[in-house]
Amino acid sequence: MTNNTKKEELHFSFDRRLYVLDLFFDPKFPIQEVKDCIEKSVKLNSKFFKFSNQIIPKFEIELVYSREEFSSKLNRETASWESGYCSNNHFIIFHPDFFESETTHRREDFGKTLTHEIAHIFIESINSKFLWWVSEGVAQYVAKQANYTGTNNLDNCIR
Numbered sequence: 307m308t309n310n311t312k313k314e315e316l317h318f319s320f321d322r323r324l325y326v327l328d329l330f331f332d333p334k335f336p337i338q339e340v341k342d343c344i345e346k347s348v349k350l351n352s353k354f355f356k357f358s359n360q361i362i363p364k365f366e367i368e369l370v371y372s373r374e375e376f377s378s379k380l381n382r383e384t385a386s387w388e389s390g391y392c393s394n395n396h397f398i399i400f401h402p403d404f405f406e407s408e409t410t411h412r413r414e415d416f417g418k419t420l421t422h423e424i425a426h427i428f429i430e431s432i433n434s435k436f437l438w439w440v441s442e443g444v445a446q447y448v449a450k451q452a453n454y455t456g457t458n459n460l461d462n463c464i465r
């Protein structure tokens with residue numbers, strides 16, 4: 307995190323549950339769209355994982371603005387398709403304005419990637435011993451990243 311990094315605590319309440327997270331961002335770039343997407347993503351995950359009565363611990367979302375910054379946070383070279391990374395209750399994701407220039411994804415994929423990473427936090431709190439491919443499959447399903455429906459889903463953000 308740089309000296310410019312700001313932290314804001316966000317609270318959402320869905321399905322009679324409270325979700326709390328810290329968002330780390332550079333105030334030089336617009337943030338409202340990101341907050342709206344986070345709200346939608348948490349709502350979608352809350353609905354999907356309603357069957358579980360596990361408390362979701364407070365988590366952190368950190369925005370990055372360049373490939374170099376992303377790689378340095380992960381302490382390794384990262385591939386251009388990598389757009390988010392989740393570890394414990396913290397995840398790193400590219401700001402939507404940098405999605406197309408810094409990753410191979412489209413800007414519209416920001417919302418799905420966000421939902422995918424938040425799903426990992428829910429999955430982890432329910433059962434941290436899931437096989438990685440089960441966890442990946444569930445996260446992709448919640449984020450509607452699976453392609454097997456044959457429909458071309460071009461939604462801007464998650465519903």
Ligand SMILES: [Zn+2]
Nearest residue numbers: 422426442445
């Ligand atoms: Zn994943």
